Amino acid sequence: MPELPELEVARKTLRPCVKGKTISDVVVGREKAVRTPLEDGRAFSINLNRHRVTEIERQGKALIFRLDGNMAMAFHYKLGALAICRKQQVAETAGVAWNFTDGSALEFTDLQLSEFHLGHASELTHLPVMKSGADPLDPALTPERLRKLLPPGKQLKAALMDQDVLGGIGNTYSDEILWNARLSPFRKVSSLSGDEFSELARQMKSTLREAISGGGEEEFRDAHGNHGHYQTRVHRRAGEPCAHDGHKIEMVKKGRKTFYCPHCQV
Numbered sequence: 001m002p003e004l005p006e007l008e009v010a011r012k013t014l015r016p017c018v019k020g021k022t023i024s025d026v027v028v029g030r031e032k033a034v035r036t037p038l039e040d041g042r043a044f045s046i047n048l049n050r051h052r053v054t055e056i057e058r059q060g061k062a063l064i065f066r067l068d069g070n071m072a073m074a075f076h077y078k079l080g081a082l083a084i085c086r087k088q089q090v091a092e093t094a095g096v097a098w099n100f101t102d103g104s105a106l107e108f109t110d111l112q113l114s115e116f117h118l119g120h121a122s123e124l125t126h127l128p129v130m131k132s133g134a135d136p137l138d139p140a141l142t143p144e145r146l147r148k149l150l151p152p153g154k155q156l157k158a159a160l161m162d163q164d165v166l167g168g169i170g171n172t173y174s175d176e177i178l179w180n181a182r183l184s185p186f187r188k189v190s191s192l193s194g195d196e197f198s199e200l201a202r203q204m205k206s207t208l209r210e211a212i213s214g215g216g217e218e219e220f221r222d223a224h225g226n227h228g229h230y231q232t233r234v235h236r237r238a239g240e241p242c243a244h245d246g247h248k249i250e251m252v253k254k255g256r257k258t259f260y261c262p263h264c265q266v
């Protein structure tokens, strides 16, 4: 499932192919991915037509396409999808495509559980997919502020993944951040010292930035179809030696899978 780094790579690579362009027509091959208006591909197309894309933003695990006329479309990847720039218009698709007046297109494919929501910008803010806590990369998110935000009774991994608290961190990057910070995913937030909060805040930002510069995880593809090349250090690496100390990485499954090194993550 794409998380903040993949969303940021998608936003950056999609921006030049959509910003300022006007939609000439919309092809909907997968009507069930259109959630607002509910499974109504025709209304979705009509409401998008002739609108100009003014900006593309990332909010938690969703991409927000700002349109003129105070409209917006939220795209939530969910399990994964491909949002790709096309030099030519798309006549037919198994997903959803926007054709632009300049002859290019944006195509969304491999949609699985992905969702599209289209409406007035103010209406969309009420949708569950739009709910999002603080942006982990916001410079205003200091260790002190992080300490105030994270629920004290929660375990660290669950707290980092709480989308009401922080937007965009999921199962993969919570493991990576905690390994880099050498903190156990099962520690309670309230047990952290001031220094540990500083290290957590620092590693949260640097882990996410490193993944962004690596183009995200390998299975993710950017707007030009290029795969990411960020290699996880601990996530999905059970049984492999920890790069800090050579001890075996372990996996614990409680609903979701957690990967960590019990030796250095304390």
Ligand SMILES: [Zn+2]
Binding pocket: 242, 243, 244, 245, 246, 247, 261, 262, 263, 264, 265
């Ligand atoms: Zn270790």
